[in-house]
Amino acid sequence: MAEQGNTAFSVPQQTASKRAASVSFWHQRRYASWMTADTTLRLAGALTSYAQPLIVFALSRSLELAGTVSTVAMLVTLVCMPFGGTLVDRHDRRRMMMLHAAAGAAIWALAAVLLALGRLNTPMFLVLTFIAVAVKGLMSEASDAMLRELVHGEQYAKARSVNEGRDATLDLLGGPLGGLLYGLGQWVPYVASMVSFIVGGVAAFLTGRPRPQASGSADGQATGRASRRRDRSFFADLAEGFRFVVSHKRLRLLTLLLCVSNFPLLGIQMGGELQLIHVHASPFVIGLLSSCVGGAALVGAALSTMLIGRMPTGAVIITSMVLPTLAMLPLVFVQSLPVLFVCVTLAVLATPMSSASVCGYVFAQTPDEFQGRVSSLVSVVSVSLGALSPAVASVLIERFGFGVLATVLVSLAAVCAVVALCSDGVRSIPKPQRWDEAAL
Incomplete structure (x- = not known):
């Protein structure tokens, strides 16, 4: 079945790829909106990841707990990712990016308010953290999957390289920026993360839908995902x-x-x-x-x-x-x-x-x-x-x-x-x- 899917994909996709390859992805409005959304969502995640062990240690005074929480959070994300990938293939990816942004903004806005008021304790923060990383595992793959809808052929390989450079820049700047914000107040990184999530959600919304003449297959793909939700179970898609x-x-x-x-x-x-x-x-x-x-x-x-x-x-x-x-x-x-x-x-x-x-x-x-x-x-x-x-x-x-x-x-x-x-x-x-x- 998988081989047949690959064959069915190749003919229309080759045609679309050849058309898209002649136009640089930098000149596509939808790609610019997507890149803004993806970058701000990743920045939000980098800021919260930096602050997470510091907050756990500040609340619990346990270095062991701070390290354990980071490990468990990563494991929760990895466990959720296969289920998230299945969700991405069954639902509209743009909407999932927007939902990811909305959930992230709400979670970390609550954390920022509780920290600012001095009402946040260790169990509350752990609950918020594990909800946030589960949401990340379930929805973060929507962004990469959407890139495949926007960029085709040789341009796709170059777009992936651009992403690598962007991610390296965030890794390089995330620590110093997170440290600067944390120095201003424990709650400040979470306010910055909330703002980043909001910007990412708005940018995802502005990505819009493809024009029929430019990518007529995209509407068909979305219709196919909707049909698959009706005709097949979630776990059947996961196994596939x-x-x-x-x-x-x-x-x-x-x-x-x-x-x-x-x-x-x-x-x-x-x-x-x-x-x-x-x-x-x-x-x-x-x-x-x-x-x-x-x-x-x-x-x-x-x-x-x-x-x-x-x-x-x-x-x-x-x-x-x-x-x-x-x-x-x-x-x-x-x-x-x-x-x-x-x-x-x-x-x-x-x-x-x-x-x-x-x-x-x-x-x-x-x-x-x-x-x-x-x-x-x-x-x-x-x-x-x-x-x-x-x-x-x-x-x-x-x-x-x-x-x-x-x-x-x-x-x-x-x-x-x-x-x-x-x-x-x-x-x-x-x-x-x-x-x-x-x-x-």
Whole structure:
């Protein structure tokens, strides 16, 4: 069934993609509104994520609880995401973005008011936090799925690279901005988050609906989603999404590569910071490493934008697997601070390249009716192993030293590089202009 869906999708979509590829997405009003909505929604999430452990600690005076809440919140999001992806494929994505914004604004407005009045306690904040992350898990995939409706063909690959650069910028600025706002008052980050959610909701509304002559298939896709709600159960659609992912060989391979490669990429970032803490480096030095990581992500996003249009996507993926292996290798033998900074920075360059190339190809080839489910399932699998990297890094550094951690991370990165180099399913992925020739 999944293969048939892919075939049915390809003919009309190829025509639409060729028409859309001739017009830059920057010149599309709907894309500008979408980008504003997606950016402000992500900014709102970044601000609340920064303030969350600080508020938990301020309310409970328990560092252990603050760390536990962050972990549980991430797990709640991951558990909700597959269900959210199914919701996205069954409902209007623009409306889901607006609902996400409205719910986020209401939740954090309440938190800001209670904090300002001194009425917020730990149990109340935990309830608000877990409701918010559940809403995020259920609705956040609507934004990425909607991008697939707005941008097609080669332009879609470039749009994914732009997103990587945007996300890197938010990661780079989110911490300092959150710290500045928190310094003004515990409630201030939540007011800023509320405003961001409101702006995001308005921008999502302004995205509007497609003009029939520009994308006549979009109305048909929305009608199809409505029909699916009437004719099929929610869990039947969820199971169909799982079957789609596991029944496509190249999709399985790329998802597993993302999963395993994310562990060394996240592990070297967290491990670098933990090593600096372990050797009693100053807060300035630790912050400098974070700035280098953010800057490297920005440069990596710019490189991915340039490379994806000029090199076969398979070659970009292989590069993104080989680069961190070579970059981290010196840390197996030398752990001095200059070497640590250089190696971590070079390794992080690969993160936007792997994400933009793999996700760009996968979601460009995924039928519209599967966008939400495939996006959520790929995200959950790719993040799951990496989520363990902070715990693994801390244990290895404390018990065996940073050299052992570096050896483990280099070994995993090398496995991914070898698999990518030896796999025809990776090597044969062409440039975005010819993605239609390489089925999932």
